[in-house]
Amino acid sequence: MKWHHVKENWAAFYEAIQEKWPEVDEADLDEIDGDQRAFIAYLVEATGQEASEVRDELREWLAGEIPSDVVMDPIHDNHSISLSAKYVNEGEDEYDDDARFGDDGDYPDDGD
Structure with a gap:
């Protein structure tokens, strides 16, 4: 980098x-x-x-390697994501949507 x-x-x-x-x-x-x-x-x-x-x-x-959540390169995305797995919390999938990282499914009831 x-x-x-x-x-x-x-x-x-x-x-x-x-x-x-x-x-x-x-x-x-x-x-x-x-x-x-x-x-x-x-x-x-x-x-x-x-x-x-x-x-x-x-x-x-x-x-x-550049952490994958910093700069995504379409040619090397999967390789970068794989290498950045060490920065992902245990139990979370490094290939999962970033917006969901840290979420454990316990969402407050928003009335919907």
Whole structure:
């Protein structure tokens, strides 16, 4: 993936970022707002690593798959969905409609 995918969909990447760098805080990610330089500087501070090490880790992370709910590519949809299954809660089908994720069928009576 490219950084512009991350920047354009910054909040959607929080879970993947926190999986790679568990030291990060979501409130700090909100402030960074997709700024790559700020993110690298933040990771240097949060992890205690050298900037060159952080840049290498970031390059490696960017070489991975884009979570399917961020950018859908019709040619690779099923492959992307399959790879993103690790971000789907247990018991939910990664191929199911996103709008239903997290719903367990208990809907309030709306009078219909």
